[in-house]
Amino acid sequence: MDAEKLKQELIAYSKTIGVDKIRFTTADVFQELKERLKQQQENNYQSGFEKGTIEERTEPKKLMPSAKSIIAIALAYPSRLPNAPKSTKEEPRGLFCRASWGMDYHEVLRDRLNKLAAFLAERVDGFTYRSMVDTGELSDRAVAERAGIGFSAKNSFVITPEFGSYVYLGEMITNIPFLPDEPVEDSCGTCTKCIDSCPTGALVQGGQLNAQRCIAYLTQTKDFLPDEFRSKIGNRVYGCDTCQLVCPKNKGMDFHLHEEMEPDPEIVKPLLKPLLKMSNKEFKAKFGLISGSWRGKKPIQRNAILAIGHYxxxxxxxxxxxxxxxxxxxxxxxxxxxxxxxxxxxxxxxxxxxxxxxxxxxxxxxxxxxxxxxxxxxxxxx
Structure with missing residues (x-):
């Protein structure tokens, strides 16, 4: 097997199935991430949504003993909402974050990763792999950073030169020894706009996030929202985009490359009052296909009530x-x-x-x- 030839063939194929960026890295231990995760744990900055032990999250061979390399992919998503409906005091609307626009990105990226796996399985005897999107043990951000998809920015997102940080990330551990790509140089420089603009001070320092204070995390909790965050949530019913919106690297970045990711204005900027009495069946029918529905109706309704109070x-x-x-x-x-x-x-x-x-x-x-x-x-x- 000529791994380099196969790599080039896979890159060419990825473009035909709607993968916007593909890069490769080793299956070595993510040592720097391991230290950062230990620090996160010590400081109680974790969200509680993380999967696996620190070892499983930083050692690919713990997840797949035959691992030789990791394929990282990125798909760009829209940042602007065409024909956005207006919100008024008496007919207020909430807002889902951009990462929850369109079809659930987990499904979209799994589709692309499955197609890449099928492509490789046809060409390599004994091919084994393990794919992950967001909910797996590996850090999508750490894999993407080492593979050269983009650099890990102070707002804790991966910023790509082509699409800014408006990208979904996924990865595939494989037993094929692909040659790794070079990382992208960090170009945040002295800019601290994201840190300065975070509504709750969740960005403790460049690249370190206190998830317990992050609005994106808080909107997904199911208990009473702590008092100090109620005036900060505004009309957000799921997620937060502030640290992406203020980033100079995202200026002018708005890509509508995938039909599945196109937002329905009435879903991603919904009227708040109908949310108050919505049944589970109605909620699933309207919001079930977007990633922002994964925690169910209760957090969205709680946030809608807070937003109505805000208005x-x-x-x-x-x-x-x-x-x-x-x-x-x-x-x-x-x-x-x-x-x-x-x-x-x-x-x-x-x-x-x-x-x-x-x-x-x-x-x-x-x-x-x-x-x-x-x-x-x-x-x-x-």
Whole structure:
């Protein structure tokens, strides 16, 4: 087998199936990442969504003993929403982050990786592989960085020269000894726009993220959102793009290369009020194909309630009162009470007081008290 010839054939084939960038690296240990992960663990900066042990996440041969190299791929996704619907105070809209526009990227990249694997299986006897997209043990970012897809930036994204950081990443461990490609030079320089612009200070220093403070992570949690982050979330119902939007490397980057990734404006910038009473069946029918639905309906509804409070949308108060009084989920009842208080209508405060008498869940009662504090603040300032 001529590995170099095969590599060139695979690169040529990848372009015919919609892979925007493909690079190769060794299956050596990711030593620098290993040290960084240990530090993340010590500082409690992890999100809890990580898969596998530190060894499994940094040693490809732990995942596939016959590993000789890793193929890294990148697909560019859009950054601008054509015909974006307008949001108003009384008809407010939420926003899904750009990485959740279009069809679930896990499915799109798995499709490309499966096609690459089929191509290699036809040409190499005894070919073995293991593919991963985001939810595997390996760090997509570390693989892409070492393979030369792009450099690992201060905002913790991989930035490619061609597409900025608006790329999905995936990789395939193989038993073929492909010659590795050279990494891309880091060109963040002295720029700290992403660190300075992060709404919650989650970017501790260049390239290090405290996931516990990252809005992208917080929007995926299912419990009450901590108070300090409620005013920061704005109208985000899933994810956050701030550190990508401010990056100079992303200026003018907007690629519409894949039909599956084209966003539906009514899905990625949805009206918030219909989300409040949406059934599981309705939620799956509308949002089930996008990656932002993976945690289910509850976090999206909680975030929608917070966003309505952010907009102070008075027309939503009757719906919020109904949630506060009748929803079986404490997080939704309590968050609704907080949002009613934030909006600030007299009938809203009256409803909170009435509900407080009947409420037995302590955390929900605390949220109701927080809602009533807005009335007190209003009275003190007017």
């Amino acid at each position: 102070k949308s008075t027309s939503a108060v009757p719906d919020l009162i109904e949630l506060m009084e009748q929803d079986p989920r404490p997080v939704i009842r309590g968050t609704a009470a907080w949002a009613i208080g934030k909006i600030g209508l007299p009938e809203g405060y009256e409803a909170i007081r009435n509900a407080l008498v009947k409420e037995r869940e302590e955390q929900v009662r605390e949220e109701m008290e927080k809602g009533l504090q807005f009335e007190q603040q209003y009275a003190e300032t007017h």
